[in-house]
Amino acid sequence: MILNPPDLLTSLQSYQSNTSTVSTKLRQIVKRTPVILLVDDSITVRTQEKRILERAGYEVVTAVDGLDGYNKLNSRYFDAVISDVEMPNLDGFYLTAIIRQHQEYNELPIILVTSFASDEHNKKGMEAGANAYITKGKINQYFLIETLQILVL
Structure with a gap:
């Protein structure tokens, strides 16, 4: 040989x-588990939404207000942000606007979930850069998950 x-x-x-x-x-x-940043100052709402998202197969990182959310956003990769609007330190509109100022977050889906139901607030959310605006009075777990699935492909 x-x-x-x-x-x-x-x-x-x-x-x-x-x-x-x-x-x-x-x-x-x-496939990896999509990671969602959930920002809400209400512990009750935050806990409820976290459970809904986790049952749907998402990993969820929570933040207690917009400032906490922004700091956590800069600490790791997220597939989407779900945020309340009315919060201390940094509200959801401003959080969304700040996120959109960074080019690396241009494609990051942002869903605002709020009790503000007026067209004016909806328009303000969209102008800030949100991809979806859901009113808490109309929200159910299926609608939230369906909206998230559409945005996080």
Whole structure:
């Protein structure tokens, strides 16, 4: 048996290159759990929405107000933000506007969930950069999840 070391080395390098490509493609195919940043100053609402989202298969990180939410947004990757509007320190409209000032968050879905039902507030939310505006009086778990699924593809 005669072995040609240069050919063996070339074959080995080709094999390693192919397995690296395959493992990269596999990692891209493997699904990960979407992570949602949930911002609401009401512990009751925050807890209820967190349970709804977790039951739907999302990982949820909570924040107690807009400032806390903004700080957490800068600490890791999120697939979407769901925020109340009326909060201390930094309200949801301003939080949305600040997020949209950063180019890296241009595609980040933002859903505002609020008790403000007027067209004026809805318009203000959309102008700030929200992708959806849901009134708390009309919200149910299916509508929230459906809206989120549409935005987080």
